[in-house]
Amino acid sequence: MSTVWYCILGALFATYFALGGLDQGVAMLLPVLRGDGERRAALNAIGPMFLGNEVWIVGAAGVLIAAFPRLEGELFGAAYPVLVAAVLGLLALNAGVQLRSRGRRRGGFDALIAASGVTLATAWGLLFGVLLHGVALTADVHVHGLAPLAAPEVWFTALANVLLVLANGAAYLLWKRRDERMRRLVARLAPIAGGVCALAIGGWYLAAPAGIRNPVAGTVLGGAIVAATLAAAALARRGAAGRAFGFTAVACALPVVAAASALFPTVLASTVDPGATVTVDAAAAGRDTLRLLALGAAPLLPVLVAVQAACWWLFRRRTSLYW
Numbered sequence: 001m002s003t004v005w006y007c008i009l010g011a012l013f014a015t016y017f018a019l020g021g022l023d024q025g026v027a028m029l030l031p032v033l034r035g036d037g038e039r040r041a042a043l044n045a046i047g048p049m050f051l052g053n054e055v056w057i058v059g060a061a062g063v064l065i066a067a068f069p070r071l072e073g074e075l076f077g078a079a080y081p082v083l084v085a086a087v088l089g090l091l092a093l094n095a096g097v098q099l100r101s102r103g104r105r106r107g108g109f110d111a112l113i114a115a116s117g118v119t120l121a122t123a124w125g126l127l128f129g130v131l132l133h134g135v136a137l138t139a140d141v142h143v144h145g146l147a148p149l150a151a152p153e154v155w156f157t158a159l160a161n162v163l164l165v166l167a168n169g170a171a172y173l174l175w176k177r178r179d180e181r182m183r184r185l186v187a188r189l190a191p192i193a194g195g196v197c198a199l200a201i202g203g204w205y206l207a208a209p210a211g212i213r214n215p216v217a218g219t220v221l222g223g224a225i226v227a228a229t230l231a232a233a234a235l236a237r238r239g240a241a242g243r244a245f246g247f248t249a250v251a252c253a254l255p256v257v258a259a260a261s262a263l264f265p266t267v268l269a270s271t272v273d274p275g276a277t278v279t280v281d282a283a284a285a286g287r288d289t290l291r292l293l294a295l296g297a298a299p300l301l302p303v304l305v306a307v308q309a310a311c312w313w314l315f316r317r318r319t320s321l322y323w
Helices: 002-032 035-067 069-078 080-102 106-133 152-177 180-207 215-238 241-263 287-296 300-314
Strands: 266-268
Touching (some): 002 035, 002 080, 002 152, 002 241, 002 287, 035 069, 035 080, 035 106, 035 152, 035 287, 069 266, 080 106, 106 152, 152 180, 152 241, 180 215, 180 241, 215 241
16 A cells, blocks of 8 residues: 555656646746746746646645655655755745736746746755665664765756756747747757766766665666657757657656656665665555545545646647736
């Protein structure tokens, strides 16, 4: 049962990274768009799906707290500056997007939205790095220090995530707006993102953290991320905007699967005491709690998927109206 809920948790996070990632990518692209009109059009492109895209992180956080309370508590202790930054970035992004059209100083809101996108993409990338690196977790269930945040491979992983998110946002705008500059940006940025991902994978091989139990699985899935970025670039050059966006979305979702597969059955490795390493079973709530979740929460997941699919189907066409 714990493994099933771990897969559900991974699916929720992967969906958020694909869909919420395009929100962050569009937010980061605002400074390069020309004038208020283009920026309004870009935000209009994500407007109908914006809140729906962000709902996935709420669902993922709910499952994390309810099904894996030990992981939630120890992960917060291991990377609390990163998680605080992610929460603040999420709040600021939502507030900025929804309040921009109601204020006169739109330049300030544009700066807030762009900064929030950068903060979120960086924070989630750092969290990937912390999980892969492992933390100073002792047998007394205390995390000592923030050593993972000093590791260069952790920050390189964050850079790779930022570039993936940027490429995803550009590909989405290419699909929705048919913008020639976005086409060129995807064609150039996606291979760079793939190259940085490949370097990040090499960095983890050199670091060889003890928590990575399945390096082959992680490498194969990491290679799939690189392949997806290259495919997106090739499709963008050919003008296949929808498929290019599909590949960048997959590239943003795959890091969740790659990290989880590389670590499984570990979820939080200890760098100081192997006996303190937290596995999926150890991090999960009791069986009665998981059964209750299966009865109460699991039936809502298909509804969430259906509503999100319907929203995307209704607003699948190109956008031309401003907020």
